[in-house]
Amino acid sequence: xxxxxxxxxxxxxxxxxxxxxxxxxxxxxxxxxxxxxxxxxxxxxxxxxxxxxxxxxxxxxxxxxxxxxxxxxxxxxxxxxxxxxxxxxxxxxxxxxxxxxxxxxxxxxxxxxxxxxxxxxxxxxxxxxxxxxxxxxxxxxxxxxxxxxxxxxxxxxxxxxxxxxxxxxxxxxxxxxxxxxxxxxxxxxxxxxxxxxxxxxxxxxxxxxxxxxxxxxxxxxxxxxxxxxxxxxxxxxxxxxxxxxxxxxxxxxxxxxxxxxxxxxxxxxxxxxxxxxxxxxxxxxxxxxxxxxxxxxxxxxxxxxxxxxxxxxxxxxxxxxxxxxxxxxxxxxxxxxxxxxxxxxx
Amino acid sequence: xxxxxxxxxxxxxxxxxxxxxxxxxxxxxxxxxxxxxxxxxxxxxxxxxxxxxxxxxxxxxxxxxxxxxxxxxxxxxxxxxxxxxxxxxxxxxxxxxxxxxxxxxxxxxxxxxxxxxxxxxxxxxxxxxxxxxxxxxxxxxxxxxxxxxxxxxxxxxxxxxxxxxxxxxxxxxxxxxxxxxxxxxxxxxxxxxxxxxxxxxxxxxxxxxxxxxxxxxxxxxxxxxxxxxxxxxxxxxxxxxxxxxxxxxxxxxxxxxxxxxxxxxxxxxxxxxxxxxxxxxxxxxxxxxxxxxxxxxxxxxxxxxxxxxxxxxxxxxxxxxxxxxxxxxxxxxxxxxxxxxxxxxxxxxxxxxxxxxxxxxxxxxxxxxxxxxxxxxxxxxxxxxxxxxxxxxxxxxxxxxxxxxxxxxxxxxxxxxxxxxxxxxxxxxxxxxxxxxxxxxxxxxxxxxxxxxxxxxxxxxxxxxxxxxxxxxxxxxxxxxxxxxxxxxxxxxxxxxxxxxxxxxxxxxxxxxxxxxx
Numbered sequence: 001x002x003x004x005x006x007x008x009x010x011x012x013x014x015x016x017x018x019x020x021x022x023x024x025x026x027x028x029x030x031x032x033x034x035x036x037x038x039x040x041x042x043x044x045x046x047x048x049x050x051x052x053x054x055x056x057x058x059x060x061x062x063x064x065x066x067x068x069x070x071x072x073x074x075x076x077x078x079x080x081x082x083x084x085x086x087x088x089x090x091x092x093x094x095x096x097x098x099x100x101x102x103x104x105x106x107x108x109x110x111x112x113x114x115x116x117x118x119x120x121x122x123x124x125x126x127x128x129x130x131x132x133x134x135x136x137x138x139x140x141x142x143x144x145x146x147x148x149x150x151x152x153x154x155x156x157x158x159x160x161x162x163x164x165x166x167x168x169x170x171x172x173x174x175x176x177x178x179x180x181x182x183x184x185x186x187x188x189x190x191x192x193x194x195x196x197x198x199x200x201x202x203x204x205x206x207x208x209x210x211x212x213x214x215x216x217x218x219x220x221x222x223x224x225x226x227x228x229x230x231x232x233x234x235x236x237x238x239x240x241x242x243x244x245x246x247x248x249x250x251x252x253x254x255x256x257x258x259x260x261x262x263x264x265x266x267x268x269x270x271x272x273x274x275x276x277x278x279x280x281x282x283x284x285x286x287x288x289x290x291x292x293x294x295x296x297x298x299x300x301x302x303x304x305x306x307x308x309x310x311x312x313x314x315x316x317x318x319x320x321x322x323x324x325x326x327x328x329x330x331x332x333x334x335x336x337x338x339x340x341x342x343x344x345x346x
Numbered sequence: 347x348x349x350x351x352x353x354x355x356x357x358x359x360x361x362x363x364x365x366x367x368x369x370x371x372x373x374x375x376x377x378x379x380x381x382x383x384x385x386x387x388x389x390x391x392x393x394x395x396x397x398x399x400x401x402x403x404x405x406x407x408x409x410x411x412x413x414x415x416x417x418x419x420x421x422x423x424x425x426x427x428x429x430x431x432x433x434x435x436x437x438x439x440x441x442x443x444x445x446x447x448x449x450x451x452x453x454x455x456x457x458x459x460x461x462x463x464x465x466x467x468x469x470x471x472x473x474x475x476x477x478x479x480x481x482x483x484x485x486x487x488x489x490x491x492x493x494x495x496x497x498x499x500x501x502x503x504x505x506x507x508x509x510x511x512x513x514x515x516x517x518x519x520x521x522x523x524x525x526x527x528x529x530x531x532x533x534x535x536x537x538x539x540x541x542x543x544x545x546x547x548x549x550x551x552x553x554x555x556x557x558x559x560x561x562x563x564x565x566x567x568x569x570x571x572x573x574x575x576x577x578x579x580x581x582x583x584x585x586x587x588x589x590x591x592x593x594x595x596x597x598x599x600x601x602x603x604x605x606x607x608x609x610x611x612x613x614x615x616x617x618x619x620x621x622x623x624x625x626x627x628x629x630x631x632x633x634x635x636x637x638x639x640x641x642x643x644x645x646x647x648x649x650x651x652x653x654x655x656x657x658x659x660x661x662x663x664x665x666x667x668x669x670x671x672x673x674x675x676x677x678x679x680x681x682x683x684x685x686x687x688x689x690x691x692x693x694x695x696x697x698x699x700x701x702x703x704x705x706x707x708x709x710x711x712x713x714x715x716x717x718x719x720x721x722x723x724x725x726x727x728x729x730x731x732x733x734x735x736x737x738x739x740x741x742x743x744x745x746x747x748x749x750x751x752x753x754x755x756x757x758x759x760x761x762x763x764x765x766x767x768x769x770x771x772x773x774x775x776x777x778x779x780x781x782x783x784x785x786x787x788x789x790x791x792x793x794x795x796x797x798x799x800x801x802x803x804x805x806x807x808x809x810x811x812x813x814x815x816x817x818x819x820x821x822x823x824x825x826x827x828x829x830x831x832x833x834x835x836x837x838x839x840x841x842x843x844x845x846x847x848x849x850x851x852x853x854x855x856x857x858x859x860x861x862x863x864x
Contacts, residue, residue: 203465205458212444212455219442222406224427225456282446339494340620 029276082281095246125239165254176251214281363412599813607631636815682768697747752783
């Protein structure tokens with residue numbers, strides 16, 4: 001699903017629709033990042049074929065990014081509205097621990113626990129949304145605050161407690177390690193989330209309004225859009241997805257200590273930005289963010305194979321983020337000047 | 347619905363509507379009654395309360411008092427969405443579009459056609475966009491992003507929005523301010539079509555030829571209050587002007603005689619692709635040069651480039667013979683340039699800082715001793731300037747953001763005058779300033795010129811340009827289309843040049859000799 005929302009159809013007066021569509025696909029920001037991902041995979045595989053062509057390698061290719069993909073999708077929805085959600089790592093940790101406690105202390109069926117965790121995430125996200133929409137304080141500050149608040153609640157609640165794999169139902173653990181037709185189940189979950197989010201962002205009024213609000217908040221008010229409600233939706237969605245990611249974490253690792261999800265919010269923001277979601281809102285897609293998540297995790301896994309020392313990995317990720325932002329800025333400027341110049345010629 | 351055909355209930359009626367923002371009264375008593383099938387002109391000076399009234403009609407502001415009736419029924423819109431749903435479309439002075447989204451999405455945002463599963467029907471949306479553009483007879487690609495559209499095209503999109511809404515009342519807030527001749531014709535045709543279809547149109551404009559050409563009824567506002575309503579056929583332009591100014595126009599612009607000296611500012615071949623091309627202009631000592639043109643003609647962009655805030659690709663700027671490097675406002679200031687920006691709240695002031703600190707912002711280096719700057723020294727200097735410009739404020743530690751527009755402008759002027767500039771560039775000197783303070787600002791500019799300063803004044807208000815300038819340079823779409831002496835500059839000659847698309851209209855360089863009419 002290449003959800004090309006408002007592709008930069010610059011010279012758009014094209015005679016053939018089909019031709020312009022193909023050009024749009026090629027020009028889309030997502031295509032570039034996808035090519036970068038494929039190139040990286042190709043190089044790494046050429047050096048060590050086991051990276052992709054072993055059973056473990058192939059499984060990890062899809063399994064490792066699945067949690068980050070879910071977070072990046074939520075993050076993209078928030079960033080598109082010209083906001084940011086830094087609290088998702090804490091929400092992930094808190095909901096993972098909540099799920100663990102429910103398994104440990106109650107006999108609730110797995111599905112109910114999953115629903116409770118997702119709902120709890122949504123509520124925590126809603127708190128973010130309410131603060132951002134009504135307190136008129138930038139989301140960066142608000143969610144930095146809730147990052148610490150949620151983490152604090154988690155630490156207070158869990159203490160030095162630790163939930164072990166033996167406390168988690170086998171059904172959930174085996175879900176985290178099994179595959180369907182060679183694709184890990186967790187990855188399938190992330191694909192479903194991605195597909196639903198991409199479809200909603202593209203075809204619903206709500207989704208389009210997220211873009212509008214991020215593109216020009218003042219214009220959104222003049223248009224009479226329900227901007228507060230939409231921002232609440234975006235944050236609640238991001239929280240709910242963080243809750244789901246918490247469950248995926250439990251399913252994959254089984255062990256829940258107080259450090260769960262520490263720092264992953266920055267990876268989610270990084271994935272979205274690398275995937276072409278403009279940090280100032282209004283453009284980019286959740287698909288791009290997901291590809292960004294794949295690129296980030298693949299690099300994490302691949303750099304040791306390329307013989308690049310561990311401690312350089314973070315620097316490489318940082319360079320990628322900087323590169324993506326600079327590229328975005330340059331492309332946007334060029335596009336803007338081009339459109340202006342066109343207007344003056346005509 | 348009491349609107350049977352032929353009924354005498356106005357489509358939209360406002361009576362004694364009031365609105366204040368804090369202590370500032372924006373609308374004292376706004377009244378207006380617009381019939382269906384009529385084009386109703388609303389005229390008044392800037393700051394007369396027209397835009398506030400428009401925003402109340404649009405549901406953006408809520409009124410403090412008075413009544414608003416839509417098709418005979420009292421309404422109180424709480425949001426623009428409610429007003430829209432009722433059938434009121436508003437085209438704002440400055441179009442507000444989503445730059446990242448396509449033209450089609452901009453047209454339908456918030457009310458996109460959906461299929462039976464509630465999904466947006468893109469095909470239907472695009473088809474309707476194309477149908478509307480065909481009906482309007484314009485050629486805009488519905489798939490292109492709104493970013494980079496000319497103001498005229500953005501206006502067309504606003505009108506297309508109103509059309510697709512099937513509005514019963516259409517308010518146009520200075521829609522023609524930025525349009526050229528045939529674009530205005532196109533807009534007026536559309537307005538007439540809407541009127542004939544039974545729509546009530548409110549048309550706000552400063553151009554009386556358009557008003558008298560297009561409208562059937564005219565309402566005048568002054569200082570936030572209703573003045574009069576007449577059939578257009580019953581009044582003359584002079585009569586209307588007298589009413590909206592409230593006094594004779596001749597004493598508005600106190601222009602002093604000044605000796606014209608040597609060239610202080612010399613701009614040659616200034617070019618920045620997409621914004622302005624090959625701009626030449628000179629400002630001499632003692633001279634006020636008006637830079638006229640429509641909104642979006644590139645006037646402010648030229649000023650910003652000259653001062654070094656924005657880059658330029660080619661050309662040269664000299665102050666008193668010395669070259670001003672591009673993109674270096676600090677050197678520009680040192681060489682004697684000063685720029686009073688258009689948007690004083692955003693670019694001219696630190697709103698959260700006291701007046702004293704604002705006034706000394708540009709001279710801090712000179713005022714500090716050993717790297718330290720005391721409030722006492724700051725306030726002493728600031729007080730002197732505030733007194734000279736008659737800034738009305740309780741004390742030097744009053745926050746700049748709490749002042750009225752006129753006093754804020756004086757603070758910005760004080761800041762720049764304290765740097766003792768040779769050339770003062772001033773962008774929209776009296777925008778959003780009440781009538782009394784306006785003439786104070788004009789008197790000040792005039793006396794500065796008389797003292798030998800060169801002044802480049804950008805203004806969208808034609809009377810201001812004609813009343814103050816010794817020479818008028820007109821830009822249109824980023825090109826200089828005319829340079830007129832004070833004697834040659836008439837409303838007609840300036841507007842012709844401002845709307846001619848660089849075909850060499852207006853007078854050529856041969857007519858740039860300075861003649862003094864005052």
